[in-house]
Structure formats: structure tokens, C-alpha cells
Amino acid sequence: MEAVDKKERNDVLKVIAMVTMLIDHIGYIFFPNMMILRTIGRIAFPIFAYLIGIGYEHTSSLKKYMVRLFIFAMITQLPYSFFNKNLSYEPYQLNILFTLLVGVLFIHLINKNIEIVKTKIFINYIKLILNTGVMFFILYMNEYSKFVGLGRGLEYGWYGIALILIFYYTKNNTLFLILNYSILTFAHAFYNIFFSLIQRSQASAIDYFINNWQLITGYIFSDTKEILTLNSYFFQGRSIMSLYFIKFFNKEKFYLRLNPWVGYIFYPGHMSLLIFIRFLMK
Numbered sequence: 001m002e003a004v005d006k007k008e009r010n011d012v013l014k015v016i017a018m019v020t021m022l023i024d025h026i027g028y029i030f031f032p033n034m035m036i037l038r039t040i041g042r043i044a045f046p047i048f049a050y051l052i053g054i055g056y057e058h059t060s061s062l063k064k065y066m067v068r069l070f071i072f073a074m075i076t077q078l079p080y081s082f083f084n085k086n087l088s089y090e091p092y093q094l095n096i097l098f099t100l101l102v103g104v105l106f107i108h109l110i111n112k113n114i115e116i117v118k119t120k121i122f123i124n125y126i127k128l129i130l131n132t133g134v135m136f137f138i139l140y141m142n143e144y145s146k147f148v149g150l151g152r153g154l155e156y157g158w159y160g161i162a163l164i165l166i167f168y169y170t171k172n173n174t175l176f177l178i179l180n181y182s183i184l185t186f187a188h189a190f191y192n193i194f195f196s197l198i199q200r201s202q203a204s205a206i207d208y209f210i211n212n213w214q215l216i217t218g219y220i221f222s223d224t225k226e227i228l229t230l231n232s233y234f235f236q237g238r239s240i241m242s243l244y245f246i247k248f249f250n251k252e253k254f255y256l257r258l259n260p261w262v263g264y265i266f267y268p269g270h271m272s273l274l275i276f277i278r279f280l281m282k
Contacts, residue, residue, distance in 0.1 A: 011258040012249050017047035018266050029085060029274050042239035045096065045156060046163060046181075050246050052100050053167030056107050066104055068264070073097035076268040083271050087278060092145065092153075097267065099154045102138060103164030109135055110165070159188040159236075174247070181240060189233040190216060196233075 024041020027034055059065045073095060080095040082088070109131040116124045116131075139161075142153035154160065162184055170177040193216055230237040 010250070010255055011263075012256045013047050013051060013246065014258065014263055015256060016245050016249060017044045017051070018263065018270075020044040020047075022270055025083075025271065025274055029083075029278055032085065038235075039238050042236065043242040043245060045160065046167075046239050046242035047246060048096070048100060049103065049160065049164045050167045050171070050242075052103050052164050053107070054171055056104060056168060062104070062108065066101060069097055069101040069104065072264045072267070073101060076271070079268050079271045079275055082275055085278075087275060087282070094154050095267075096155045096160075099156050099160040100164070102154060103161050105138075106135055106161055106165060107168050159184065159191075178240070178243060181243070182237075185237050185240065186234070188236060192233050 020040050021044035023037050024044060027037025027041065031037055055065075056062070076095045076097055077091075080093070081091045084090060113128050113131050116128045139158055142157055145153040156163070163181070166177065166180045166184060170180055197211075197216070226232045227234050
């Protein structure tokens, strides 16, 4: 699921991401109470986000790469819609390939906007407004789908897109990358707390905002154990351990080449297999 040129491609990180994703999904489908499996699974998405971030610069054809991501995202959507403990049909949650695709699109649009600002040609600012509008529209529709009950939209949502951008723009500054990664992950946790509280609230807009703000600030002091142990809403914070694999295994001494189609086929393939096994067990 990355676009690094064939001459430079090292698939060690891709294999680590696929294995940890498989472990995560096995835990999700068959062993929901074994949180160690879900913890290991937190490693997968940040690695895929990293591969997207660095792969953007090396792809020989961005258009073909995005088309390929879209095609396999559509193929994956069918098994993904049944990928839950009850094998019930849930079509409104989009699989992770859509998130990666949107991440690539955001990098492209942001880079285009930077180029436009550098040109200082007024007419080009119309393109800047349109590009920015597209990005805000995607984010708005993703969050809107939650409020109107259509589902959860993109997997990982705005957090996933932002993480891809962080890896792309801070990949050469480890300290800055870790700092931004940490801030984003904890901001995402508090966003989820706030969103969950809003969903349960029946008061007026001002009243429930004040009430929820008090609940969130109270959460910091009353549930410090969950924050320190990265449980509950802060569980995604465990994903920061993926940085160890990204920094340590992204070296020449750890070298592996896969057929470029393996990653694309593995994603819908392993889910289809797990669904089939779950179906037989029922």
C-alpha cells in the first residue's frame, strides 16, 4: 500500500504492517477480550500512513497510484462491510484504503496550494480556494455522517488523514514528528470523548457544551489511570510504538522485496478468509 519506486522499495515495513494488522483483526473477530492482540494491531495503521507519506514523493505516476488505491478500496468494501463480530452488513463505514487515498489527495492539494502561493499570480488563487474547499468538504462530510447516523465515514477519520500529513511533512525531523504525533493522538482521544458526550446530550446547545466541557475536564482528573495506561479513549496512544519499527527496521540491513500487488490483495483477502472462518464457526 505504498508507491515507492521499484528500485528503492523496501517492503520490510509493509510486511510488519500486514502481520500486525492480521493479528489485530484476528483479535477483533475471534478474541475481543484479548487486548494484547488489539494493542499489537495499533502498530499497523501508522506504518501504512508512513509508507503513504514517503511513497508520495517516489511514485512514478500519482494518477495511476490513486486509481489503483481507489479500485482496491472498492473491491475491499464488500468484505469490509461484513467485517464485524456478528457478520452484519454495515456499508457506511469505509475501509482504510479510502483513508489512505484521501491522505494522498490532501498531500497533493496542499502541495499545489503551496505552489500557487509562491507564484503570487492572483488568478491562481481561485484554484487555491477550490483546493481548500475540496479538503474541507471531505472532512465536513466525514464528520456529518456521524452526526446524522449514517455511520463513521472514513476509518480513523480526520485523525488518519492528519497522521499521514504529519509523516509526510515531518519525516526528516524525528523530534518534531513524535511531538506532533503525540499531540494529535491525545487530541483525537478528547475529541472522541467530546463527541460521545454530545451524542448523549439532550440539553440546549450552550448548556450541553458547558456541561460536556465540565465532564471532559473532570475526566482528566477522575480517570488519570486510563490516561496513564492508555486505556479507553486513549487506547490509540499505544500506536506510538510503531515509531520504533519505522525508525529501526527502515534500514538497508533489513531488506525484503514483495510483488507490488501483494499488499493490495492481502487486505481484502485476509478479511474474506476471516469472515469465512467466522461464518463456519457460527
